[in-house]
Structure formats: structure tokens, C-alpha cells
Amino acid sequence: MSWMPTVEPACDSISSEDGIEMVIQPRARDLGGFAVARILPAIGRKTVGPFIFFDHMSPRKFLPGEGMDVRPHPHIALATVTYLFEGEFIHRDSLGSEEVVRPGDINWMTAGRGIVHSERTDPEQRRRGGSAHGIQLWVALPKAFEEIEPAFHHHDQSELPRLEGPGFIARVLIGEAYGHRSPVRTYSPMFYIDVEAQGGSRVHLPNDYEERALYLLSGTVSHGHQIFDRPQMIIFKKNRSIELRIDADARFVLLGGAPLDGPRFIWWNFISSSNERIEQAKRDWKEGRFATIPGDDLEFIPLPES
Template identity: 55%
Template sequence: MSFSPCPDPVPGDAESVDAIETLIVPRAVDLGEMEVRRALPSTQRQMVGPFIFFDQMGPAEFLTDQGIDVRPHPHINLATVTYLFEGEIRHRDSLGSDIAINPGAVNWMMAGRGIVHSERTSEERRQTGQKLFGIQTWVALPENAEERDPDFIHHGATDLPIVTDHGVEARLIAGEWMGGASPLKTASETLYADVQLQAGRSVPIDPTYEERALYTIAGTIKIAGQSFGPNQLLVLRPGDAITVKAAEDARFMLFGGAPMGGPRYIWWNFVSSRAERIEQAKEEWRQGRFETVPGDEEDFIPLPENASKPRRATGGVAYP
């Protein structure tokens, strides 16, 4: 998805607890076709492990003849990960990929040296209408993988392991947790899981990964006796083992991994360890030198001409 303008998330007013390093409450922005909540990047926190962008899409309901139309746009030096709870998105890219993204599947688009993609509602779904709800994240790539060949990897819902334990159910999108391991091959150490807890049940989150965060989707969870409702990003303190308990049936995304070896610059849809690489990508898009999307060649998102300069991002601090 394209990095459209969105105000920085603002911190919540809940009192901090020892286990929580940073609490971010994303501000909802109406993009016309649906509501988006952006948790990363923010003024409070730029990255968690390799995750540099975290958007909640919806929930939204489209009537007949309605849908999303994210026109072809470019990415470099990152991977996008689209994960849906409800609905369907048609993904097409400059590699020739043309696939329906459905709930429970993982769709990992490795931009590498450059890729272009579009995300739209299919004609079939427009005829029937649909609900749409999901998460899209961007994962920064280590420097030795930033300029690799682009790729698109799809694992269906039945390909991803689901681990269960006394009222806990977790689908492993990336990485290893609770004895399960995702088949997705990532460029750096990455954890990403869709976790559901029955009311009254709890799950430990050990400090196996250096950086970890939770994004609450539904219900209320408790950590160290404090309650957190939906649509909150909780960055956990490194090295601390915590326990998450469900005050009611709850769902959250657990994500993180190893931090990048250095800062990343982010501008529009471009992420890179080098500011000059972003300037190069801007000029390539402006001059039409990226590959086009087969079947979607006639449309595109123009380069924003009045946007600010690339921001330098680290795990915790934003720099101009």
C-alpha cells in the first residue's frame, strides 16, 4: 500500500508499567475509501526490530460497485507484508504476480532494488460487496539484501502453522514462537504472529527476540495488572519476560525481531539505509524508469513533489 499522508500517532494517557517501554495510540485517518490507523512510524517510535511501518486497514464495509483502488506505486529496499482478517485484495506487481490476498495468508513482497504494485478490489468482489479488515507492514531489509532482486512470496492460510495451548491460538506468520515455525524465509530475524486468547487465559512472551511489540486488535488484555483495549501499540522492554492475560476474548499481533544494523531513511514509499538511494529512486519514478504492472499499466500514483525530505529512523528516535 502507498504511504499516503497520515498524522503521527500520539501517545495514550494510560500510566506506564515496567513491562511497557512505549505506548502508542494511533490516530484514525479517513482516506475516503476506508479508515486507516498508523502506528509506525511515529514520533515516539520509528521501528520495532525490522518493522518500520504498521497500518491497520479498516474495518470497512464496501457496498456493491465499491472497493479500494491503490494505483501502481513503487517500493525499494524493503518488504511489504499484507495480512487480512476479513475480505480480499487483488495484488498485482511488476513481476507479473496476480493473486488474491485472503484472510490468514501471508503475502511477502520483497522490493529489493525496486518493484511496482497495485492493490485493488476485484470485479467479482465489487459485484457482491465485502468487508475489509487487515494489517499492512513494511519490513526494512539488511544492507546486504537491500538491492537484491525483487520477489513475491505467498503462503496460504493452510500453509502457516497454528499453535494452540489452553485457550491460546497463534498463527505464525514469520519466525518461531510457542514451538511453531513459519515457512516464510525472511531477510533478517523476524517475529510476526496473530494471537487469539480466550477470556481469562494468558500467554507468556519471553525475550527470545531483542525487540518486541503488541498491537491490540480486539478485546481487552492485561499486562502487569493494567488493561489495554483495541488499537494500541505496546513496545515491550528488551530482556523482560511478560505475561499477557485476556480480560475478555482478545486478539493481538505480536511482532519484532533483531534491530537493523543502522538507521533507515523513509520517504513516501521508499526505505533505505542511504539517503542518496532514495533520491535516485525518486528520480527513476519521476522519469518512468521503473517496470510497469502487467494489466495495470495505464494508471499510477505520481511522485509527491511537495513532500518533506527523507526522515532518518532508528529504533526509538526520529531525526530530521
């Protein structure tokens, strides 16, 4: 999805013994009816584990007649991960997939050698008006899988592991954590967890991964001497046992994993370990060589000029 602000957020280094490496402040932009905050990539920090892109679509109410229209656009060498807290829209892609994306479900689209997709509000929902709030991630595929066949997989929230601790509920959306494994197929070690926690509770981060981060959606959490009470990403130092104190009812996501197997180039919707491959994808899109989306092939997002 092209929820794409043009300015990268900045990282604030934290000089302390708290186990916090840095904090990334989001930058928001209105994209024709809904606000999006870009978190990754950021100046000073491009990735957390394999996650190379993190967009938070802030809560938004649509009036009757309004909705989301992300026109067909291409991707290569990555997987998109869409997770909603409110609202719904229809995902379509060039494989012929058509799926209603609803809160609590996970939608994993593997671009591989190339895919085109769109996201639009259902006509009936558009007539009534509605809401939208969610997160979209891009996962950079390992080099050995960058050119695999594209695929789309939808997982209902009932399929995702749910665990309860003293004062909190966690849903393992992707990967493995706390002894639970998501059914979503992945290509490298990673985790992505949705947490709702009550004030006064404590939550430990998984210790099995080299890179770990938290993105706060609401509420107040603290670690060591640092207190966080607004949307931002906290990246933690390696090899530290991290305990979060929940100072006020909070919702946040935890994510991370093994570092990427080398640098990646990013241009528009394309990610690759090869800049030449991105140049080829640019030519292919401009010259109409990507497959089209059945039922949504009358318009598309043009290749940017720069």
C-alpha cells in the first residue's frame, strides 16, 4: 500500500542505562482523506529485524460517501503485512485474490518477483461512512527468496495465538513468541505482537531475537527512567532483558527479529538487494509489463518522476 509520507522521521538517541537504544518520532501527512505516520525507514535507523517499512494509519472517521482508494500499484522482493484495529477495506491483487480485510485479521502478501494490488472501501460501507485505523508493514525478503512466486494469504483472527498474563492480553500475529507460533508463513526469524495491557501491569519483551522494538498506540508505558505517553517507536538495545511497566492502560505492538542479510535499496514501492533489479522494475511498471488486477484494471498509480 502506498501510505507514503515523503519525509523520514528522525531518531533520538537515548543516553542511559535503561536498555533503550533510540526513539523514533513519527511524521504525519494527510493522504487525501486519511492521516498516515511513517516510522520506518527513519534517518539513523532503516530497519528493525526484517521490517523495513512501518506506517501507522491514524484513527479516521469517514463521512457517508468517503472512503479509501489506493489504486493499483506494484511491489517486488518484499512482503506486505496489513493489520487493522478499526474499519475494513477490500484487497485485490494481480493473482486474482479478493479479500475483505477486517480488524484482528492478518493479511500477508508476498511480492517476490512482482505483484500488483489495490485497497478500496467497499461501496456499501462507503455509502454508510465508517472508520479506519491500522498498521502496514513491509518485510524485506531474504536474498534467496526475493524472486519467489508471489502469493497472498489471509488469516482470520481466530487462527492467531492469544495469551493472557496478569493484566494483559497478547496476540502473536507473526512469527514465534512466548511459546506460541503464528500460522503465517515467514521467510526469516521475526515476531509481531499486538498487546493490550492494564495500568499497573508489567510486560516482558521476547528475549529470543537480536533486534526488538515497541510502537505505542495509546496509553503510557515506561522502562527504566524513560516514560512514553504518545505514539512513537522505542528501539531496545541488544542482549538486554526488557521489562515494561504499564503506567496507564495501553495498547502497543512489539516487533523485531534477525537482522537483514545485507543492505536493501528502496525506491517508491520497490525494495531489493540489487539496484539494477529496482531499475528493471521501474521500466516494467512504466511500460506496462506487470500483471493487472482482475476487476480493478482501469486505473493505476503512475511511476513517480523522481
